[in-house]
Amino acid sequence: MARIALDAMGGDFAPRATVAGALLALGELDSAHTIQLVGRNTDIVEQLDDLLSGEMSGCAGHRSRIQIVDAPDVVEMTDKPGAVIRGKTKSSMLVGLKLQADGDSDAFVSAGNTGAQMAASMVVLRLHSGLDRPAIATVFPTARKPIVVLDSGANVDCAPTELTQFARLGVVYAEDILGRRNPAVGLLSIGEEPEKGNAAVKEAHQLLQSAGLNFLGNVEGRDLPAGACDRGSIDVVVCDGFVGNVVIKFFEGLTSYIFRSLRTDLQQGPMAPLALLALKPGFDRMKHRFDYERYGGAPLRGASG
16 A cells, blocks of 8 residues: 655646546556645645536545645745745645655655755655765656656756766666666767766766766767667666756657647648548557656655655
């Protein structure tokens, strides 16, 4: 049985989207699992009642598997991490993480302020020994097999030692979750040569060469969609959170643009209906393979929880 705490107030469309998401998730999870909706009690109850009496009435049977944990403060996307930790101790984010730290929950999920969640996790859950910072590990679809990209947004500026730590976190994730043996690590840079990149990347390259990992060296942005470079397949790509977040969001926008353009082109001309019918199976398979939304959320690696 897993008790999953969900930040009901976190995200652009909270609390309605988070409450609806909880109901949908309970429909897919084993009946032994429960969800703890953490946030403003009145707002959560209002959304639950409205959804279960209307568009999601078919999920009414899941209500007994939902626990509401009151947290009156709300973390805004514009809040500074330090201000959240000091001044919003009764926020859904802090209360949700505290549930896990106290052993009253098995996992915490939030679509809210990333910086605040990272800082709060470091304070409430602490980090595993030997780590300076946690990192967000995003599973990235490629032409071969998914790869792990980290950091993808938690740390805008990173020291070379932190990039090396991220590589180790990525290797553990690739081994334990993706089932990769001896995962290959690439360091994202502007060229494959060791002397290419900024100061942090060049020093991290030297550290990774002696880290005892299966280090391929520098990889470039074009290697990510391919899932490989000229030295072999890639399993883990390491970068700072600024670069990683830009790469992930660029990929999301690019794939959406490509599939919209293909559909528009296929709908034009006198043979459009036949072309769509003939190409639809292959089109759907390709869209499914590169659909970033299939990969869901990303774990914060390094926190003790």
